[in-house]
Amino acid sequence: MTSKYKICVVTATRAEYGLLSSVIKRIQDDPECELQLIVTGTHLAPEFGLTYKEIESDGIKITRKIPVYQGNDEDQVLMTIATASSEIGRALIELKPNMVVLLGDRYELLPIASACVVLRIPIAHISGGEVSEGAYDEYIRHAVSKLSYLHFTSTEAYRDRVIQLGESPERVFNVGDLGIENIQHLNRMTKEQLEDNIGISIGDSMLQVTFHPTTLEDDSEQQFAQLLAALEERPSFQIVFTRPNADRGSTALNRMIDNFIGRNAHRSYAFASLGYMRFLSLVSYCVAMVGNSSSGVVEVPSLKVGTINIGNRQRGRICSDSVLHCKPDQDEIIAALDRVSSDAYRLKMLETVNPYESNGTSEQIVARMKECLANYSGMHKSFYRGDRYESH
Numbered sequence: 001m002t003s004k005y006k007i008c009v010v011t012a013t014r015a016e017y018g019l020l021s022s023v024i025k026r027i028q029d030d031p032e033c034e035l036q037l038i039v040t041g042t043h044l045a046p047e048f049g050l051t052y053k054e055i056e057s058d059g060i061k062i063t064r065k066i067p068v069y070q071g072n073d074e075d076q077v078l079m080t081i082a083t084a085s086s087e088i089g090r091a092l093i094e095l096k097p098n099m100v101v102l103l104g105d106r107y108e109l110l111p112i113a114s115a116c117v118v119l120r121i122p123i124a125h126i127s128g129g130e131v132s133e134g135a136y137d138e139y140i141r142h143a144v145s146k147l148s149y150l151h152f153t154s155t156e157a158y159r160d161r162v163i164q165l166g167e168s169p170e171r172v173f174n175v176g177d178l179g180i181e182n183i184q185h186l187n188r189m190t191k192e193q194l195e196d197n198i199g200i201s202i203g204d205s206m207l208q209v210t211f212h213p214t215t216l217e218d219d220s221e222q223q224f225a226q227l228l229a230a231l232e233e234r235p236s237f238q239i240v241f242t243r244p245n246a247d248r249g250s251t252a253l254n255r256m257i258d259n260f261i262g263r264n265a266h267r268s269y270a271f272a273s274l275g276y277m278r279f280l281s282l283v284s285y286c287v288a289m290v291g292n293s294s295s296g297v298v299e300v301p302s303l304k305v306g307t308i309n310i311g312n313r314q315r316g317r318i319c320s321d322s323v324l325h326c327k328p329d330q331d332e333i334i335a336a337l338d339r340v341s342s343d344a345y346r347l348k349m350l351e352t353v354n355p356y357e358s359n360g361t362s363e364q365i366v367a368r369m370k371e372c373l374a375n376y377s378g379m380h381k382s383f384y385r386g387d388r389y390e391s392h
Contacts, residue, residue: 002035005373008063008097008121010088012041012108014051015295018060018276019178020103020126022185024060030366036095038088040066041080041108042246049272068108072250074210077107087133092119100375102148103127103178105141106245110378112149115380120379122149125367126178126227128160129165131316133295134213135247138316149379152278152365154298155318156355166383173368176358179299182276184359189281200269203343206238207231208283214313220249221256223311223328224385226330227290228260230333237337239284241270266379290333301354306340309327322352 001311006389007027011017028035042048043257044067066087070079100116113167116123125148153159154177162172191202213220241257244250261268289296289305290312300307301320311328337347
């Protein structure tokens with residue numbers, strides 16, 4: 001039996017795949033759908049842990065592995081973008097999908113989305129409408145939204161923002177966040193299982209630290225140095241670093257992590273990738289997640305674990321009241337570390353409500369994609385302005 005709908009999902013990073021995995025599995029298991037999975041970006045780079053192997057270990061068949069990653073300097077990022085446009089574009093010509101699924105705001109998405117427009121392949125964009133004013137992801141996210149046909153947002157406010165961009169309300173759906181669905185269905189590893197798996201002993205005062213380059217600012221190293229100085233002042237904490245994204249400046253941040261571990265080998269560890277199961281399990285045993293990752297804002301509150309969000313990278317995102325915001329300043333970070341460890345904060349955190357929660361997120365996404373394709377008549381879009389459309 002030939003499947004009715006060929007749906008191509010593109011993943012370029014470990015974090016992106018962790019979020020997309022439930023959608024990918026639903027497409028793969030749906031008899032009306034044919035999954036086409038393109039794996040690219042840092043999934044195929046040895047320095048990032050060759051994370052395509054995690055996809056294969058999940059029992060998912062990869063349709064194409066397309067190397068595009070050239071490095072994280074500015075000129076190398078531009079080369080990555082150019083390579084993604086030509087190589088992934090060529091694969092899309094050959095695969096002829098009915099729809100392409102993209103998630104988020106990584107720079108690799110922009111050339112892929114542009115190729116889809118040229119090839120007249122409608123895009124389903126997940127996690128549009130969000131705001132992160134401290135990174136150029138902010139520009140890319142909204143640009144990809146305008147290149148997309150179907151939209152899945154994680155809150156109603158984000159849905160409103162996509163509509164504000166001129167997208168028709170009939171094609172914009174608030175479905176909640178896929179990371180929260182992962183947590184809702186998480187078969188958490190026991191502490192003993194996790195310790196055996198990652199080779200460290202998990203104490204009662206552990207921090208998970210993820211700090212990415214702030215790509216719209218020029219002081220990522222200075223900001224990270226303030227965080228590391230604060231961690232030096234609180235030697236009672238164990239620290240597990242996950243290494244930063246493949247953005248401009250990540251090489252320097254990785255070097256700083258290695259130097260910190262060299263001075264604190266008895267209490268600090270670093271991983272290129274943990275995969276979402278190990279990552280979420282680990283965070284659930286932590287006092288807090290510290291850094292500037294969206295995971296700390298979006299997912300961690302649902303684990304009833306603290307978050308210390310540093311600097312401007314996530315500025316503008318909707319946050320639960322369990323997220324502590326501070327400047328990249330040693331003294332402010334130390335104060336936040338002390339507060340997140342307090343009994344009063346932990347009691348408050350247990351009552352927090354995560355604005356990103358919903359039910360059946362991946363199920364809603366796949367059902368809406370099938371519904372869209374069943375009635376699809378072309379990529380023509382009119383600009384929506386409140387209660388009316390503007391003709392082109």
